Structure formats: C-alpha cells, structure tokens
Amino acid sequence: MGNAKEGRDPRVQKWAPVCQAVALLLGPYAEVVLHDPDTDQVLEIWNPMTSRGPGDPSLLGELDELDPSAQDVFGPYEKLLADGRRLSSVSAVLRDAQDRPSAVLCINLDRTPLEQASAVLSAFGAPTVQRPRPLFEQDWSERIQHIIGGYVRETGRPVERMTRQDRLAILGRLDEARVFAVRRAAPVVAGALRVSRSTVYGLLAELRTPSAKD
Amino acid sequence: MGNAKEGRDPRVQKWAPVCQAVALLLGPYAEVVLHDPDTDQVLEIWNPMTSRGPGDPSLLGELDELDPSAQDVFGPYEKLLADGRRLSSVSAVLRDAQDRPSAVLCINLDRTPLEQASAVLSAFGAPTVQRPRPLFEQDWSERIQHIIGGYVRETGRPVERMTRQDRLAILGRLDEARVFAVRRAAPVVAGALRVSRSTVYGLLAELRTPSAKD
DNA sequence: CCCATGCTTGGACTGTACGTCCAGACTGGA
DNA sequence: TCCAGTCTGGACGTACAGTCCAAGCATGGG
Numbered sequence: 001m002g003n004a005k006e007g008r009d010p011r012v013q014k015w016a017p018v019c020q021a022v023a024l025l026l027g028p029y030a031e032v033v034l035h036d037p038d039t040d041q042v043l044e045i046w047n048p049m050t051s052r053g054p055g056d057p058s059l060l061g062e063l064d065e066l067d068p069s070a071q072d073v074f075g076p077y078e079k080l081l082a083d084g085r086r087l088s089s090v091s092a093v094l095r096d097a098q099d100r101p102s103a104v105l106c107i108n109l110d111r112t113p114l115e116q117a118s119a120v121l122s123a124f125g126a127p128t129v130q131r132p133r134p135l136f137e138q139d140w141s142e143r144i145q146h147i148i149g150g151y152v153r154e155t156g157r158p159v160e161r162m163t164r165q166d167r168l169a170i171l172g173r174l175d176e177a178r179v180f181a182v183r184r185a186a187p188v189v190a191g192a193l194r195v196s197r198s199t200v201y202g203l204l205a206e207l208r209t210p211s212a213k214d
Numbered sequence: 215m216g217n218a219k220e221g222r223d224p225r226v227q228k229w230a231p232v233c234q235a236v237a238l239l240l241g242p243y244a245e246v247v248l249h250d251p252d253t254d255q256v257l258e259i260w261n262p263m264t265s266r267g268p269g270d271p272s273l274l275g276e277l278d279e280l281d282p283s284a285q286d287v288f289g290p291y292e293k294l295l296a297d298g299r300r301l302s303s304v305s306a307v308l309r310d311a312q313d314r315p316s317a318v319l320c321i322n323l324d325r326t327p328l329e330q331a332s333a334v335l336s337a338f339g340a341p342t343v344q345r346p347r348p349l350f351e352q353d354w355s356e357r358i359q360h361i362i363g364g365y366v367r368e369t370g371r372p373v374e375r376m377t378r379q380d381r382l383a384i385l386g387r388l389d390e391a392r393v394f395a396v397r398r399a400a401p402v403v404a405g406a407l408r409v410s411r412s413t414v415y416g417l418l419a420e421l422r423t424p425s426a427k428d
Numbered sequence: 429c430c431c432a433t434g435c436t437t438g439g440a441c442t443g444t445a446c447g448t449c450c451a452g453a454c455t456g457g458a
Numbered sequence: 459t460c461c462a463g464t465c466t467g468g469a470c471g472t473a474c475a476g477t478c479c480a481a482g483c484a485t486g487g488g
Binding site for chain 3: 460462463468470472473474475478479482483484485
Binding site for chain 4: 398
C-alpha cells in the first residue's frame, strides 16, 4: 500500500485509489482485480479471494480485440468458486487518453453471506410452506450451455477456433460449477465443446493436478 | 410483572418465564399469548400487537377436544392483521402432570420487517443478467435436505414415524427435482430417509410405473 | 396365540457409465 | 522432412446404478 511507487505500473498508480476504495467499501466479501489486457495478466489485486497475484494469467480472453464502439462494461454475471461460493462479477474496460484499452477492472462480490442472510430472513417468513416448485434448475445441460455461451460472449471466440487454453478455462468453470457430478454430463460437454470424450477427461485431469499446472 | 401473584393463574405463573423469554428474544415483532383452552380466553399476553388482554376471548376453537395422542404443535401458519401486517404463528398445547391440556401457547411473529430486510438483501444478490432464476442449490445434498425438511415441516412428521406414503411422496418430489440425476445421490437419500438403498429403488420403481400407480 | 400378508433389508448380481490408457493421426513450426 | 504437441477412437478396469431374491420383521385378523 505505502510501498515504493517507482516499480509500479502507472496504470496501477492511476486506478489504485478507486480499486482500494471499492475494496474497502465492500469489505472482505469483494475482490477487486486490475488486469492488463495486452499481456492478459493480473496487474494488481485487492482482497484476493483465491491465491492469484500480480503476474498471474488473467484468463480473461482478448478483450482488447473488442470493437471500440462496443460495450465497455460487462455483467453482472455469475461465477462459481470451487468451494461453492457464488460471485457476482462486473468488468469494465478502462481506456487511456487516446481511448485505447489500458486496463480491465473486475469486481467480484461474494454473494454467499448475503444469500445466507436472506435465506435466514425469508425462512422466518415461510408460513404455510408452499411447494418450492418454481426453483429447480430443471435442465443441467442448460447450465452447460450457459457457461460455455458466457465464455464465448466474453472472449468473442466461437466454439470452433478455440485454443487449448480456452477449453481449459471453460472446463475449469464447468468443474467449479460441479457439472461433472451429474450423470452423463461428460459426453454432453464433449459434444458441446466439439471435442472427444477422451480430450475432456485429459484436460480435466491436467486441470485437477496441481503439479502439471503453472 | 412485579404485581401481586395471588390473583394470577397458576398456569401463568408456571409458564410466564418461558413466554417472557420468547417475547424478549424476538423483540418487538413477536407477540406471545397464553390461552385457557377450557374457557377459551386469553390468560396472559406479552408484547400485544392488538388490543387484546387477559380475559378476552381466544378465538382459538376447541383445541381441548383434540386426541391426546395427536399432535401438540401447530404451524407455522399465516395470519392477517387488519392493518395488513402478516404474521407467522405457531401454537403449542401445554399439558399438566396428568397429561391433560392445561394451556395453549401462541407465538405470533410479524413478518413484515423481516420481509423488507430480505428484499433488501436479495436485491443485492439478484442483479445478474441471467434468466428468471437459475439461482439455487449449488449443493445437491442441501437440496435433498431442503426437500425432506420441507415435507417434515409441512406434515409435522419426523423422518422416523413416516409411513410408506410419506416416503413415496418425498421420493416423488426428489425425483421431480432431478435429484437422482447426480451421482451417488441414491445412497444419500436412503440415508437421509433412514431406509435401505433397496427400498429407495423399490419405491422409485413403483412411483415411475404408470400401471402400479392409482 | 398363530398365521397370513405386506414391507423392508442385506446381499448378490447385471448393466451402464465413468475414467484411464495407448497407439495412431493430425497439425504447425524448424 | 522431422519433431513436438495435441486430438482421437477404442480397449479396458472400476465404480456405481439398478434389479432381484430369500429371509427378517411388523401388523392385524382369526
């Protein structure tokens, strides 16, 4: 925080107060990340909720390829962490004086405590318990499509023309969303990703071994 | 509170500490009433939300006619006040040493402030651009507990002492919620229902064959 | 009290899907 | 051309989903 400034990226210097303010405001439940869209790396991170740090890959995709006239603020969209926490995330493309993308700001808010509190309160209210019918995630294959579609929308890259890294990222999200706990999900994912079942398992294994990663 | 005791009903003396404790715990939003099931009158009232007082008619109905072996705790059910406030209410039959109904305890909780707070919190959590509500149950074992718990609360019957029909009903709901599409769910359900895996599959088969049904 | 009936149970068994492994095919780059 | 990295179909072992059954156990009628 109060350390030497000469080593810090000017973009970090420029936006750090904003990021820090947001991080302080939202307390321990929000993570604020500043990404470098060129190198696709994390520039700085406040209140990190995972073990990421500056220099780590962003896994954002090439946002800089986006049309300058296009939207600069994305979300809020949903992310799922491995431990079950649910995040509401927003991203914003920050531009320099020449209107070129200079950094990408992401704010990830952990919804879990809010949802728990909300559940406690509404549980108080439930009188003649009506059937919790409306709320089932009827179709898990929809969830698969949702996650993959979200990634495609984020990166602007269709399922064909995806690199190995893209597939790894998507499988990471699917795995975090516990998609593979349901029967017959792996072949469906393979089909949706236009890839063989073997590849899915291979990438998944690579993703889950801490040794092969990083 | 500190007034003469000679005029007070012994039942009030007996139960007053409990009632007062509940009234204190739930703050200004809960009303605690002690009824006399014989005369159908209010014995005592803490945190009254209407202008009722001791001696007023209870409007409870003849609870004393209940089978001694039947249920002694009712609710929560909904009540509506004239001013629009909604209450969640529970009632309990309090018995004496001879196991005869001696008094009826009612707790009425004003849901309105809780509902408002709940709305605030869920507004925080529900911003995403997603369709209606994909927002539930990351954890399928929680969903199982939720469905079973809901049924127990509805019928007031614990998992032991359940009849075959209860189990059929619960399995129907679980099946509708697609719980059995996830791996290892059946043994978990069997455990939660205090029943063997065989029984689960047996009931499930009975449930899914149109011929054996109705 | 005994027997009949119906439900549950553990265990054995089969089938299906999971996940691993590998040799060969394909790709892009030196 | 070779080489390294990746994907692929298929074979294979394992784990789990479901089925089946003989034996226990409760309930209720005679």
